[in-house]
Amino acid sequence: MEKRIEIRRATENDIAPIAAIGRQTFEETFSDTNTEEDMRKYISENFTEEKIAKEISGSESIFLIALHDGTAAAYMKLNTGSAQTEKQGDALEIQRLYVAASKKGMGIGRRMIASAEEIARVRGLCRIWLGVWEHNEPALAFYKKCGFRVFSSHDFVLGTDRQTDMLMEKNI
Numbered sequence: 001m002e003k004r005i006e007i008r009r010a011t012e013n014d015i016a017p018i019a020a021i022g023r024q025t026f027e028e029t030f031s032d033t034n035t036e037e038d039m040r041k042y043i044s045e046n047f048t049e050e051k052i053a054k055e056i057s058g059s060e061s062i063f064l065i066a067l068h069d070g071t072a073a074a075y076m077k078l079n080t081g082s083a084q085t086e087k088q089g090d091a092l093e094i095q096r097l098y099v100a101a102s103k104k105g106m107g108i109g110r111r112m113i114a115s116a117e118e119i120a121r122v123r124g125l126c127r128i129w130l131g132v133w134e135h136n137e138p139a140l141a142f143y144k145k146c147g148f149r150v151f152s153s154h155d156f157v158l159g160t161d162r163q164t165d166m167l168m169e170k171n172i
């Protein structure tokens with residue numbers, strides 16, 4: 001049966017599923033390589049409904065949600081202007097892209113990237129960039145497949161642990 005995937009701008013009604021996908025995917029992806037305390041701290045600071053609600057209402061951030069057969073399957077947070085987590089000029093940052101574990105490998109991530117590219121084009125932005133943990137091999141492979149290349153690195157603090165993120169970019 002054909003899988004029905006819909007990608008659209010997220011609204012305030014999507015805050016709960018976005019927070020849930022964020023928490024769950026972050027835990028599944030990073031629990032094995034971080035202490036419980038650091039994970040708890042990061043999740044409580046970043047994936048509460050209050051935090052997502054504040055971010056979604058920001059004028060320089062854009063949230064997209066992917067639905068699979070009507071069920072929330074993934075979300076992406078994009079930043080422009082001063083909302084970017086690093087000074088990268090006139091560009092679009094993908095700050096978060098989380099696909100729920102049971103929905104991976106269906107092409108949702110690739111379609112989210114295509115949506116980000118479309119948004120960048122409409123806004124006259126020629127470059128998309130993101131940070132990804134240096135040891136997150138699946139994500140590095142995914143972004144390379146989508147045409148991104150490593151151009152630098154920066155520090156990323158998870159809880160109390162300072163880690164290295166690879167910075168990747170794609171000109172469009």
Ligand SMILES: CC(C)(COP(=O)(O)OP(=O)(O)OC[C@H]1O[C@@H](n2cnc3c(N)ncnc32)[C@H](O)[C@@H]1OP(=O)(O)O)[C@@H](O)C(=O)NCCC(=O)NCCS
Binds near residue numbers: 025
């Ligand atoms: C990384 C992630 C976003 C990929 O999303 P996805 O929907 O599973 O990926 P897609 O199905 O769209 O795959 C797109 C392409 O990337 C490749 N790819 C996806 N995951 C891959 C992996 N683990 N290893 C190697 N290649 C991979 C696919 O083979 C596919 O290539 P193809 O189109 O040539 O067949 C998703 O797995 C995820 O959310 N992971 C956990 C959270 C995370 O690490 N997010 C990124 C943090 S910055």
